[in-house]
Amino acid sequence: MGHITTSKTKPFKPIILSCFCMVMLALSLIISLKECKAQVIIGNSSITEDCISKNTLSAIFGMRLHTWPDGTSIKVFVLQDKHPLHIKFAKRRLNIFPHQLRWCWDRLVFSGTGQAPTELSSEDEMRKKVASVPGAIGYLEGPVNDKHIKTFQIK
């Protein structure tokens, strides 16, 4: 009896399963494509650099690298710790968890060996600040069309 049941259902199961897998794969692909597009590292147009390595990006947002190669001061802008874009940025671009990043800044700030980045409350504020402060670096969800802002390539 058991044998008959399995032989009847057998041809259907793989089809349903593979259909399900394909849908999930397509979905995850769409999501990951969307995420790839998301988050651009932006800087003030005064900066001569176009390309930053992952390591340099970590050192900049870790508040341990203070100057651009031409000697100008780096000014770091971030969104608040719980902002979804900040969480995504920290995890995907810096490979670090937001609470871990906060601990790094606290260690610098309360031992006198560094300063904290400037926190902003919205993406709109981020766009305005990065456009107006020389040497500024920050991040946004999508591409920007502003002559005062440049988008960095990450090596």
Added chain:
Amino acid sequence: MTNILKHFKLNNRIFQKKTVFIILILLFTHVLPSFAFEPVDHLQVHGFISQGYIITSDNKFCGNSDNNGSFDFREIGLNASYRPIPSLQISAQALSRFAGENDDGSIRLDYGFMDYSVMDNDSCQWGVRLGRVKTPFGLYNETRDVAVTRPSVFLPQSIYFDRTRDLALSGDGLYLYGEYRTDLGNLFLKLGSGKPRVKDREVENSLLGRNFPGNLDGNISYNGQLLYEKDGGLIRLAFTWAQLNMDYDSSALPPFDIDSGSIKFEPYVFSAQINEERWSLTGEYALRRLKYDDFSYPGIINRVIKGESCYIQGTYNFFEDWQGFVRYDILYSNKDDRNGKKAERPGHPAHSFFAKDLTFGLRWNITESHMLRGEYHYVNGTAWLTSEDNTDRSKTKPYWNMFSILIAYYF
């Protein structure tokens, strides 16, 4: 019940006033912004304030904790940093700390130095620091008085014992630092030379057995730390070494004082930490070498004592703002006499030479700048209790419990 309340009021009248004041400040801070104060470009001001409550079954920790609890644990700090040019930063922090008889809350300069980076590019950085600099020691020492940077209300006392905290806190001198950035991780090196701050009677109590009439002073000392960090802290491995030199100058002839002598304290600390999104695991091991020279007092013979400390600690974030931790922490004053039986003498019971502490705790981040913590300790041994709070050590109990709560604000 009324009796207990009356007793409690009498004992804590002074502290209560201060505590109410602190709690009012903490409530007031609720309306303040959570981020740093930046009055002008390149100038930042940060600060913190925390208030604790400690209750112990026996023995005293931070005041009269065994007598209906103590509010005498408070930390207040304010710092400013100014970076006029990218390669130069000037920083200073004022700190006031109350901790039973061990710390009276007097305001002091916690650190104050000039930091100049000689070289700063995307692959490496080198620089010097001149002034009063926090000593790199293990993973937590540089910010040990800032509640938000600690994993618990009290740091693991085996390595970060508050008894002789002034020794390890900071030194006045010259420090070199370097950072090397690679795709495999970053390497940090810190080397320093300066005079440690030892003008504290508990340092003398701890190192000489009691506070003698003469002076124990810090001499030129050295320290260094090599730290490896992967992915901004996913893995952290560190080795710390320090050599603290102190001289005892007698102020009277025996039998009124002891002869002059010198003490060399050399700790070696190995630290390892893994930080994942929801959990982290930390372990530190320290070997402490204490060498007495030129002394001729019967109680302080010239010898070398090797102390040993270690702890293992796990934390877990079970909700976004809730974290729990568990830790087991061991301290042996002398690794060749772990149960203290050889060193035991009147006034110094065997259990005052070791401490084993099992701790469970919770942390709640109320807002981005407010934190509430609670923890329970089950301790066997009294090695890290201060003689200032426990004047008669023969009255201390070997097995004791401690519960503490701490509320903090920081910006």
